[in-house]
């Protein structure tokens with residue numbers, strides 16, 4: 173990639189596409205999660221209020237499915253980048269899976285929350301969680317049986333937006349990997365980064381909705397594109 177010598181601060185955004193080759197369904201592909209389920213039923217506060225059993229069961233299945241999948245070459249490559257890049261790196265993911273962590277990344281900002289975290293609606297404290305919630309287990313902190321998945325639903329505010337915008341404001345390079353660019357605010361990060369002078373790169377199976385906002389776009393599977401790009405950044 174051009175201007176590599178000037179790259180000191182990188183912000184990476186990942187989406188469901190980076191985990192697709194590990195066997196986790198994306199949202200908007202044919203047969204994807206949003207074709208199998210109605211978004212308003214399983215990914216909104218209103219859906220949860222209407223039918224908590226349905227929602228808790230949906231996330232219980234997705235959490236349990238994590239045990240059957242493994243990180244792929246793209247997750248591992250980003251972990252290598254974190255370990256070996258001498259500048260600043262912020263890895264932001266929209267994914268609620270734990271494949272970045274299991275691939276070796278140590279600092280991951282989950283802007284849409286995490287399947288392996290529970291949020292208590294009584295005490296509002298988050299706890300690491302790896303069990304079902306449908307049977308209404310008590311909150312480990314306050315004992316109330318009011319846990320919900322610590323996942324950001326439509327209509328809720330994604331996590332740590334201030335930190336993300338600060339990093340975008342001083343980034344030299346913004347890279348978007350495996351995301352359709354259909355969901356804001358993440359879909360707007362490319363324009364935010366460009367405005368303050370960052371170069372922008374898309375790595376996705378196909379052109380995303382916002383592909384024209386990027387200086388450069390490479391299309392193909394993440395397991396191939398991401399390791400190649402990481403080697404370029406690290407000068408190998």
Ligand code: OAD
Pocket residue numbers: 186187188189190192193198199200201204215266267284324325326349350351352353354355375376377378379380392393394395
């Ligand atoms: P999408 O399902 O919208 O998009 C996945 C993108 O990954 C698509 O553009 C695919 O072409 C691409 N893709 C598929 N396989 C790939 C591969 N092997 N390598 C590279 N790219 C591949 O998923 P997201 O963009 O992550 O939010 O969706 C964003 C948000 O919408 C999610 O976090 C979720 C969803 O509704 C909430 O639930 C709040």
